[in-house]
Amino acid sequence: MGLPPRFVLFPGRHHLLTRFQADYLGRLARSDGTTIVWAVTSANHDNTRRNPVPYHRREAAIERFSVLTGLRSLVVPVFDTAPTDAFAEVTLKTIAVATGLDLTPADTVVACSTPAVAKLYERIGFPIAQVEADAELDVVPERPWDVLLRLAGGDPTWRTLAHPATTDVFERYRLVEQVRSVVNDPLVGDEGGLTATRDYRTYVDAFTEAAERKWTAVRRHVQPGRIVDIGCGAGSVLELADREAALHESDLIGVEVARHLYQECVHKKAQGVFRNANVYFYQRNVLGGAIFADRSVDTTLTFALTHEIWSYGRQRESLLQFARRIHDHTVPGGVWINSDVCGPAERRRPVLLRLATEDGANPPAPRHDLAELSEGEVRRYVGGLSTRARLAQFAVDFAFPFEYEVVDEGSVRLELGSAMDYLTRKDYVDNWLSETREQFCGLSFDEWLDLLAEAGFEVDPASAPLRNDWVIDNRIAPVATLTDTDGRPLDWPDTHLLGIARRPLTEEP
Template sequence: MTEYLLFPGRHHVLTRFQAEYLTRTARSLDGATVIWAVTSANHHTTKRNPVPFDRREAAIERLSVETGLRSLVIGVTDTPPTDDFADVTVKAIEAGTDDQVQLDPANTVVACSTPEVAKLYERLGYTVLGVEPPEQPRPWDVLLMIAAGNDEWRELAHPATVDVFDRYHLDAHVRRCVNDPVVGDDGGLTTTRDYKTYADAFETAADRKWLQIKDFVRPGRILDIGCATGATLQLVDADPRFHESDLIGVEVARHLYAECVHKKEQGRFGNPNVYFYQRNMLGSTVFPARSIDTTLTLALTHEIWSYADGSRPATVQRFVDALFAHTAPGGVWVNSDVCGPAEPDRAVVLELDDSDGANSGPAELETLVDPAAYVGGLSTRARFFQFAQDFRRNAKVPFAYTERDGRLVLRLADAMDFLTRKDYVDNWLSETHEQFCGLTFAGWREIAETAGFTVDPASKAWRNDWVIEHRIAPVAAIRTEAGESLDWPDTHQLLVARRP
């Protein structure tokens, strides 16, 4: 006897057609229980999976009550593409019901309209029934209508979905996620970023950055944009001055946001008023006007510049304008990040060591099994040519240079973009999307003042002498075209901007 009708899918949107189909099919199977296997249940706020699992589950339960379906809703963790997908889903259902539900081809029929997925269940012996015919809009088609602002989606979606979307304003959420020009399908800035390496780096650097900025932080509502793993907010939390403050973290990358939530669940914060949002601050207004006392942006603004859609100066200005709008009178924006040298267009001669590694030509790294090993094995000079190739393509910026008697002549800003990134081999393809030296400190200051901020006298450009001494100077030198040695320029900025 068929006990179960297994209906796998992401189920962001439920349609009227699905409700009618499932009701009719379950009735023909003598009232079989519909098992909604909600895949990618651990994903949300991404292009591929915009709607959180709990909202999807709420709509399914509401539909089940309205139609009289007997349903079980089981979340299935996202998995990379695999031929074992059907088996993984069946085992997830067993685990999700404490092994009380055991599916097999004798007691279960599968409802699925995706041919590739259907074949995986058929291979296990299950009977598979098609759901939507080719002419019928599928749930993802309806979701794309929502993203496009087409209100006809309300006629195709089941009232349960319409109700949940309206109550939780999910239509705006879907539009923001699907149309986001920066974030990829799975909630990352690039598909090549190793988030474990990034997380470790943020944890290590948090103490140093906090010492630099802590005297400028104002109690009240404290917002950390690009909060990464929440390490800086942990230090704010530990400071007695801020025990009664609200601590708010915003992180766009799904992997890092998950770590923030995990820390909160572990009790790593003493302050109960700690909140995390997964959001791209470029997408829309997040916080009410004049509601934030301190905004922190640490190692973030160069990413706003680098991943901007269209005009980079205009996008950065729009971002800073939004910061000013949500800053309370007397509030402060503290920005600690990289910046370009004060004379970005100055022509310099760059001398690079060619004895500290292989001198192979630039490779197509995407075709290699281990790009990091290849780049890490190159000499500093060979790594320059690899950077030039990848930086032009990924960051989509000019990177001009000429060779004169084996010496490289180029803009000072371009030389520093290479030198400050040359050792980031673990995330090379991701790092070459970013431009550290796109704006000088004076440029960042001008943007803050244009937004309406008053720049505190403590603001400054500064040079990371540790990086110069240990990473750059041993393998590189910069000179004038006449051959005179040049001092290394500033590499970082501290910008403290106050709203009058």
């Protein structure tokens, strides 16, 4: 073995440090003059399955590791970028900007156990130390991510493999519970969202456009105090609440699970959009555990959220769990205001649905390979189908299977709930593969009332089923007609609900 390197570049997410890493880096450095340069990737991501620990906690653990091992360290955050073959060059430039160090193959060894990443550095001349993948090791050690999964799975042996620097920071900042909650979350994707196919720019625009209408509909029911908007999107409704003089003493709290939308909220706050000093945002999934203490919230707002909990969770079971969590954190006399889609009163009723065939292409059969296409290809293909052909495609892609019977070229027989699920979704071609994962008509309004009562709420008389007549008049009626099975015309059913649910002031023990 030659002279020890002047620098060891150690790129990685570094959510958890191991005893093996301490031993390996110590043998690799072999000198007080060697500096370990920790390039902490995905430093701008946290609270997701791939990145459950925020950067500042990772940095704290590395600094603690440096003190305990005597290894001189520099920690550099590397923000996430789109996949690129120039990843190594980007990382080196980031280090140069942050520290002034121009690492070269002559003075630096790259410590990396991921073959694909190691090749990127090897290609530009850097020698590689393979860490856990080192072929000369007698025993193959567990990688940090495997140790973290032990932690998430409740296996106490993670503590014997993790370095004391990690266990110390995890315990002091209660990260054990956080990691378990995020990694085991049944709804959140690897990157902190409900679905990987959603175009969040579209949703930010939609939330902004609809915010004033939503706020106008619920404002009179909002109780001052601690006001929480769960699934707050880009924070547009809270912007309007912030302008209300009567709420200037209230705390305004936004909770958003999708990383893209949460970051937009934080950006708005940093830019001074909110006048109220008591505006806070959290990236959390309410199903992952209680967010607020019992009896601590005066008003909870949810807009276009509950159908997602139904769709991505375990339908009614997950929705009831969600309702019970809201009931628990609501003060006696407090209110939960829910605005969302809902199913028609007679969801199971057989109906005849006649759909236009002349407004697009009518291929002989639907495709089964849309998931293999790009977003643009999916949008163009689905957008070019006739209303009738799009129903056939919807039946293939919809995550909640339903049956329909072909009556003639443009008519089908199916249940009313399935008909409305399609008709209220057929125009979402920009996010087709995301939208077809969600069910709008899982519960009727009366079924919603039963669920709220089961969760312990009292329903305010202001609660009501609603019909979006603009959607009916502009999107549905021009291309579809609805009749009973004998051909008699039917009125278009309700499409939405406004639920005002209160926790009783007095409750039985």
